[in-house]
Amino acid sequence: MVSFAAAARYDSAMIEDAVDAFAQIFTPPFRATLLKSLGLTIALLAVIWLGLDRFAGAFIQVEASWLATILSWIVGLGLVVGLTFLIAPVTSLVASFFLDDISAIVERTIDPEGSQGRPIPAGAAAVFALRFAGLSILVNLIALALLFAPVVNIVAFLAANGYLLGREYFELAAMRFRGPAEARQMRRHFELRIFLAGLIIAGFVAIPLLNLCTPLFATAFMTRLHKRLAGAAAYPVTPRS
Numbered sequence: 001m002v003s004f005a006a007a008a009r010y011d012s013a014m015i016e017d018a019v020d021a022f023a024q025i026f027t028p029p030f031r032a033t034l035l036k037s038l039g040l041t042i043a044l045l046a047v048i049w050l051g052l053d054r055f056a057g058a059f060i061q062v063e064a065s066w067l068a069t070i071l072s073w074i075v076g077l078g079l080v081v082g083l084t085f086l087i088a089p090v091t092s093l094v095a096s097f098f099l100d101d102i103s104a105i106v107e108r109t110i111d112p113e114g115s116q117g118r119p120i121p122a123g124a125a126a127v128f129a130l131r132f133a134g135l136s137i138l139v140n141l142i143a144l145a146l147l148f149a150p151v152v153n154i155v156a157f158l159a160a161n162g163y164l165l166g167r168e169y170f171e172l173a174a175m176r177f178r179g180p181a182e183a184r185q186m187r188r189h190f191e192l193r194i195f196l197a198g199l200i201i202a203g204f205v206a207i208p209l210l211n212l213c214t215p216l217f218a219t220a221f222m223t224r225l226h227k228r229l230a231g232a233a234a235y236p237v238t239p240r241s
Helices: 004-024 028-057 065-110 122-148 153-174 180-189 191-205 210-229
Strands: none
Touching: 004 065, 004 191, 004 210, 028 065, 028 210, 065 122, 065 153, 065 210, 122 153, 153 180, 153 191, 153 210, 180 191, 191 210
16 A cells, blocks of 8 residues: 555655646747647637638628628627637647647656657547547536536536546657557556646646646646656656557
8 A cells, every 4th residue: 555655755746747847838949839839729710710700691691781780799709709619629739739849848858868759650649639629629618518517517627627638648648658558558557646637737727828838738747747657667668669
């Protein structure tokens, strides 16, 4: 059984990893990635806005000018709400294409002389990108639905997203050193620890505007956690073949 002292050391190390990961997202390499991802996100949202506006405009064909004005305002408000909802998923989708580079930076930072991971194959990276976007949409839907359940919303939000975000980002970090099956096995082996780390990421997601940095923070955090957990004999850190 793990001693209280060992548990305390682990908790302290996790907090330290989270603080270091948060500080690193404001360093130049991370800022450059964040600005690129946000720039691409804004451009993509602008295209979506124009497309939906033209599409909606094609159906607003009424004789009364006052009614057309009201409908235009309603459509515009709907677009604003819809695009606000899409900001986080689109940011996650765009940023996911830079996460291998972010992981490499973190690995060099925490262990310059140690083994460095290899980029995830293009096909797997594309699947991860879509999964990140889908996960972000799910997270936002959960948050929206839980607005109507004030008694359980905070606990349910943190629990659901702690599991989902912890799983996805840990496997991303692990797959730079091992195959998908072994990454999943390792995640299950350390399931409780990864869930606790996921709760920290879920708390990060709950902070407006700052949550746009979630892909960078979670990647930096889970890369550190993977490195720490890989110290176990059954999961050594070696470059993925």
